[in-house]
Amino acid sequence: MYRSHVLVCGGTGCTSSGSAQIAEKLKSEIRRQGLEKEVAVVKTGCHGLCALGPIMIVYPEAVFYSMVKPEDIPEIVEEHLLKGRVVERLVYQETVGSDGIKSLKDTDFYRNQHRIALRNCGVINPEDIDEYIGTRGYEALGKVLTEMTPDQVIQTVLDSGLRGRGGAGFPTGMKWKFASGNRGNVQKYVCCNADEGDPGAFMDRSVLEGDPHVVLEAMAIAGYAIGASQGYIYVRAEYPIAVERLKIAIGQAREYGLLGKDIFGSGFDFDIDLRLGAGAFVCGEETALMTSIEGNRGEPRPRPPFPAVKGLFESPTILNNVETYANIPQIILNGAEWFASMGTEKSKGTKVFALGGKINNTGLVEIPMGTTLRTVIEEIGGIPNGKKFKAAQTGGPSGGCIPAEHMDIPIDYDNLLSIGSMMGSGGLIVMDEDNCMVDIAKFFLEFTVDESCGKCTPCRIGTKRMYEILDKITKGQGTLEDLDKLEELAYYIKDNALCGLGQTAPNPVLSTLRYFREEYIAHVVDKKCPAGVCKSLLTYKIDPEKCKGCTLCARNCPAGAITGSVKEVHSIDPAKCVKCGACMEKCRFNAIYKD
Amino acid sequence: MKSLEELKAIRERMQGQVEFRAENSDQIRVVVGMATCGIASGARPVLTTLAEEVQKRDLKNVTVTQTGCIGLCQYEPIVEVLEGGKDKITYIKMTPEKAVEVLEQHLVRGQVVEKYTLNETRL
Numbered sequence: 260m261y262r263s264h265v266l267v268c269g270g271t272g273c274t275s276s277g278s279a280q281i282a283e284k285l286k287s288e289i290r291r292q293g294l295e296k297e298v299a300v301v302k303t304g305c306h307g308l309c310a311l312g313p314i315m316i317v318y319p320e321a322v323f324y325s326m327v328k329p330e331d332i333p334e335i336v337e338e339h340l341l342k343g344r345v346v347e348r349l350v351y352q353e354t355v356g357s358d359g360i361k362s363l364k365d366t367d368f369y370r371n372q373h374r375i376a377l378r379n380c381g382v383i384n385p386e387d388i389d390e391y392i393g394t395r396g397y398e399a400l401g402k403v404l405t406e407m408t409p410d411q412v413i414q415t416v417l418d419s420g421l422r423g424r425g426g427a428g429f430p431t432g433m434k435w436k437f438a439s440g441n442r443g444n445v446q447k448y449v450c451c452n453a454d455e456g457d458p459g460a461f462m463d464r465s466v467l468e469g470d471p472h473v474v475l476e477a478m479a480i481a482g483y484a485i486g487a488s489q490g491y492i493y494v495r496a497e498y499p500i501a502v503e504r505l506k507i508a509i510g511q512a513r514e515y516g517l518l519g520k521d522i523f524g525s526g527f528d529f530d531i532d533l534r535l536g537a538g539a540f541v542c543g544e545e546t547a548l549m550t551s552i553e554g555n556r557g558e559p560r561p562r563p564p565f566p567a568v569k570g571l572f573e574s575p576t577i578l579n580n581v582e583t584y585a586n587i588p589q590i591i592l593n594g595a596e597w598f599a600s601m602g603t604e605k606s607k608g609t610k611v612f613a614l615g616g617k618i619n620n621t622g623l624v625e626i627p628m629g630t631t632l633r634t635v636i637e638e639i640g641g642i643p644n645g646k647k648f649k650a651a652q653t654g655g656p657s658g659g660c661i662p663a664e665h666m667d668i669p670i671d672y673d674n675l676l677s678i679g680s681m682m683g684s685g686g687l688i689v690m691d692e693d694n695c696m697v698d699i700a701k702f703f704l705e706f707t708v709d710e711s712c713g714k715c716t717p718c719r720i721g722t723k724r725m726y727e728i729l730d731k732i733t734k735g736q737g738t739l740e741d742l743d744k745l746e747e748l749a750y751y752i753k754d755n756a757l758c759g760l761g762q763t764a765p766n767p768v769l770s771t772l773r774y775f776r777e778e779y780i781a782h783v784v785d786k787k788c789p790a791g792v793c794k795s796l797l798t799y800k801i802d803p804e805k806c807k808g809c810t811l812c813a814r815n816c817p818a819g820a821i822t823g824s825v826k827e828v829h830s831i832d833p834a835k836c837v838k839c840g841a842c843m844e845k846c847r848f849n850a851i852y853k854d
Numbered sequence: 855m856k857s858l859e860e861l862k863a864i865r866e867r868m869q870g871q872v873e874f875r876a877e878n879s880d881q882i883r884v885v886v887g888m889a890t891c892g893i894a895s896g897a898r899p900v901l902t903t904l905a906e907e908v909q910k911r912d913l914k915n916v917t918v919t920q921t922g923c924i925g926l927c928q929y930e931p932i933v934e935v936l937e938g939g940k941d942k943i944t945y946i947k948m949t950p951e952k953a954v955e956v957l958e959q960h961l962v963r964g965q966v967v968e969k970y971t972l973n974e975t976r977l
Binding site: 260261262263264266296297316318319320341342343344382383389390392393394395396397398401405515516517521523524 | 855856857858861864865867868869871872874875885886887888889890893901902904905906909910917918919920921922
């Protein structure tokens with residue numbers, strides 16, 4: 260019996276800012292004060308507020324400490340855990356009100372959230388199956404095996420309106436239904452796509468690290484629904500914590516008989532194995548993923564036949580994303596109506612977004628479908644330094660940019676498609692006035708050029724040509740014809756590429772051309788980069804009115820491009836300047852500007 | 855594990871542990887003074903007894919926490935019971951045995967144990 264639980268975040272964000280040392284130090288300090296029988300230290304998954312890591316929450320008071328350092332631990336243990344005095348200077352300031360400490364749920368970051376897929380992340384110890392069972396874990400599996408027929412399970416998922424959380428948003432129940440024929444007579448497979456690769460997206464990683472059992476349970480439910488006895492989780496090798504916790508989870512589930520033969524005495528057999536991906540982006544595409552599990556080079560194959568007919572090892576297969584699976588047990592337990600009551604007409608439930616870019620609260624948020632972009636960015640996220648919001652990039656390299664004029668659109672699959680972006684896996688990168696949209700398009704194109712597997716010509720050669728045109732434009736060598744060529748090529752690739760990677764690769768270019776064409780034109784016609792990002796198009800200058808001749812800039816210039824002596828106006832030699840911006844950062848009188 | 859009963863048994867054992875980490879506003883808060891004066895006069899066993907008994911009896915509406923010195927050091931160990939909409943009750947000079955009495959009468963049945971309260975003592 261412990262009187263207090265200290266939850267230390269063990270997600271990737273907090274781990275990289277040192278939460279493992281914090282947990283160790285905490286344990287040794289607690290022992291030193293003789294509190295080891297009274298206070299439990301629990302390592303959990305991600306809480307979502309990665310920007311404030313390492314994060315620590317003390318229950319039952321629910322005091323939220325942020326950016327904890329190892330040297331703070333003795334103070335927290337002695338003052339808070341022993342003497343009960345909250346160490347206010349380390350408490351997340353949002354939770355400190357005039358009348359004491361308020362609930363975490365009332366903070367801007369958490370108030371608009373609704374956690375289903377992430378419900379256990381940051382609450383339970385992911386390495387302890389008992390804690391998962393304590394939050395009604397494996398009860399949904401028990402329910403389907405003892406009370407429901409496979410067709411009823413599929414109908415429930417269909418009725419819930421759940422759509423794939425990995426990108427395209429295909430109805431999950433339909434996928435299951437297509438693969439459900441001829442149960443018991445043919446070998447079938449259930450696969451989990453944990454090959455999360457969009458730059459900036461890390462919700463699948465957080466679910467695997469924070470609540471691995473939910474994926475195992477959902478896969479077993481899917482196996483029962485379609486009549487499969489074997490599952491594979493395809494997870495990237497670059498997610499070492501996720502891989503480790505999955506291994507532990509699978510071991511514990513087997514030990515309890517929740518995976519294996521004759522689960523709950525129902526006669527249903529199901530087991531899961533891990534397959535590690537080597538980090539190719541294209542392996543997140545379903546046919547390439549299955550080719551990779553089969554042991555071949557990860558290249559997509561033409562569809563049809565769809566995986567539900569001929570998938571892994573030529574057998575009927577269903578493949579769902581991690582976040583999709585994380586919703587399944589809750590749908591079984593609470594009913595399809597409960598799930599369908601959240602969200603918009605065609606997009607039900609919640610979606611997890613990974614907030615990144617120019618935003619205060621970098622991290623993971625789970626919001627009901629239909630929440631506006633404005634709520635996510637202004638209320639939950641917050642733009643730093645009073646800058647102006649310019650655009651949000653959703654869907655990673657397959658998505659597009661949403662300009663400020665569409666900020667009030669409710670987020671769901673169809674609305675995002677109609678404005679030229681897509682849900683994708685849920686990366687949301689916020690950009691302010693200092694971001695150049697041509698440069699952003701070039702960044703994503705560079706990514707797809709690197710990651711194109713090379714099997715089909717439109718993607719292999721087409722994206723490369725697009726990248727070259729963009730590069731030309733950012734160097735000020737583009738022409739107006741280039742813009743037309745870029746657009747023509749984009750539509751050609753969209754129509755002709757073999758798989759989703761190529762078909763969506765031109766989206767970042769198309770959406771920026773649609774909403775920020777004037778910025779492209781500024782690069783081409785005026786040879787200027789309005790945001791001041793493209794180095795070839797800007798020159799650093801010194802305002803003689805403001806320069807006091809302090810020599811600070813000249814001393815900091817790595818290229819020796821600034822001349823001038825004390826108390827004299829300095830000048831920059833454009834031929835030598837490497838445009839690093841060091842001088843502008845150092846100048847105390849704002850005398851240096853970009854032109 | 856071959857039956858739902860076994861799963862249920864684990865769940866019931868673990869539920870209290872995990873629910874402990876939920877925030878609930880209509881809780882009765884039991885606060886133990888754990889400053890130097892409190893610890894010196896024996897607040898630690900009082901605190902642990904209360905925390906253990908609350909969990910053992912599965913009193914879901916009771917939260918046991920500590921606080922610092924409230925200034926009445928000669929009356930430590932002090933235990934305060936705070937309940938929404940009611941006056942704060944302050945118990946003084948507590949021991950683990952007295953604490954169990956308070957728990958059984960006040961926290962479970964809702965009767966204040968007047969003889970241990972600050973009101974009964976002449977200041």
